[in-house]
Amino acid sequence: MSGYLAALEGTEAGHTAALFLALMAAVLHAIFGALQKGKHDPWLSRAAIDACYGLIAAPFALFVVPWPEPHMWAIFFGAWVIHVGYKLAQAMTYDRGAYTVVYPVVRGTGPLFTVIGAGFVFGEHFSPAQWFGVVVLLAGIYGLAVYNLRTITLDRAKMPAALGFAVLTGLFVALYTTYDAYGIRATQDPFTFLAWFFFIDGVFMPVITRKRWLALPRADFVPLFKRGLLGAFVAFFSFGSIMMATRLDKVGEAAVLRETSTVFAALIGWLVLGEKVGPRRTALMALIALGAVIVEFAG
Structure with missing residues (x-):
C-alpha cells in the first residue's frame, strides 16, 4: 500500500485521490466535532476518544508498521505539543459555546492560515482565482457563524469567550495541518507517521481529565466508552x-x-439535532x- 501511494504522489491520479480524501475528511470531521460536543462533558468525550484510538493504534505502531527513522522522534514531539494546545483550546471552545456557532469559526480560521503557512x-502559491474562492468560502463560513450567533438564545453571556477560543483553535488547526503535512512527508512510510501519531497522541487527555472521570456517575461510563470507540474510528479515517x-x-x-x-x-445539526436550516443558512452553505469548487477548479 505504501508503495502504491508513493507512486501516486505528484500525479493526476494522486490529485484526484487527494480530492476524494479531503472531502471524506470533511464529512468525518463534522461527525467527530459533533461527537465531542454532544451531551457529555467535551473534556471527557475527547479523553474517551483519545484513549480508544491510542490503545487501538499501539499494536500497529509497535508491531506492524516500520519503525520510525531517528529524525522522526523530534517531529513526533513537536506534533504532540501542537495537538495538546489544539485539544485544550477546542475543549474550552466547546465548553462555552453552541456547536453551530463556534464550529464554523474554528473551521473558517484554519484554512486561511494553512494556505499562508x-x-x-x-512553496505553494494560490492563483488570484483560487484566493477569490478562499474569500467566498470564508464568507460563507463566517456568515454561517454570525447567523447562528444571532439566532441562539442559550449561553449568550459565554459567547465572546467561546468565539475567542474558537479563533485560537482555528490557529492551532492551521498549525497542526501544516506541521503534520511536513511530518508525514518526512518519513518513508506514511502509515508509520499515522500509527505512531495516534499512539502518542492518545495519552494526554485521559491523564489530565482523571479528576473528571472520578466524579463521573457510573451510569455514564458505558455511553462515554461507546462514544469514544466510535470517535476513535472516525478520527482514524x-x-x-x-x-x-x-x-x-x-x-x-x-x-x-x-x-x-x-x-x-450544519446538516448534522439539522438532521440529527433537529435544528432549522432555512433559506439563509442554505444559501450560506x-x-x-461554491468557494471550495472555485479553489479546486482554478488550481
Whole structure:
C-alpha cells in the first residue's frame, strides 16, 4: 500500500485521490466535532476518544508498521505539543459555546492560515482565482457563524469567550495541518507517521481529565466508552484521510476542501439535532461549497 501511494504522489491520479480524501475528511470531521460536543462533558468525550484510538493504534505502531527513522522522534514531539494546545483550546471552545456557532469559526480560521503557512513551508502559491474562492468560502463560513450567533438564545453571556477560543483553535488547526503535512512527508512510510501519531497522541487527555472521570456517575461510563470507540474510528479515517491528501497533493488545497465540513456540520445539526436550516443558512452553505469548487477548479 505504501508503495502504491508513493507512486501516486505528484500525479493526476494522486490529485484526484487527494480530492476524494479531503472531502471524506470533511464529512468525518463534522461527525467527530459533533461527537465531542454532544451531551457529555467535551473534556471527557475527547479523553474517551483519545484513549480508544491510542490503545487501538499501539499494536500497529509497535508491531506492524516500520519503525520510525531517528529524525522522526523530534517531529513526533513537536506534533504532540501542537495537538495538546489544539485539544485544550477546542475543549474550552466547546465548553462555552453552541456547536453551530463556534464550529464554523474554528473551521473558517484554519484554512486561511494553512494556505499562508503552506506558502512559506512548501512553496505553494494560490492563483488570484483560487484566493477569490478562499474569500467566498470564508464568507460563507463566517456568515454561517454570525447567523447562528444571532439566532441562539442559550449561553449568550459565554459567547465572546467561546468565539475567542474558537479563533485560537482555528490557529492551532492551521498549525497542526501544516506541521503534520511536513511530518508525514518526512518519513518513508506514511502509515508509520499515522500509527505512531495516534499512539502518542492518545495519552494526554485521559491523564489530565482523571479528576473528571472520578466524579463521573457510573451510569455514564458505558455511553462515554461507546462514544469514544466510535470517535476513535472516525478520527482514524478523518485525520488519516487529510494527512494522506496533503502527502499526495497540495496542502493548501486539501485544507480548504476539508473546511466544507462546515456544511456537513450544519446538516448534522439539522438532521440529527433537529435544528432549522432555512433559506439563509442554505444559501450560506451553498456559498461555502461554491468557494471550495472555485479553489479546486482554478488550481
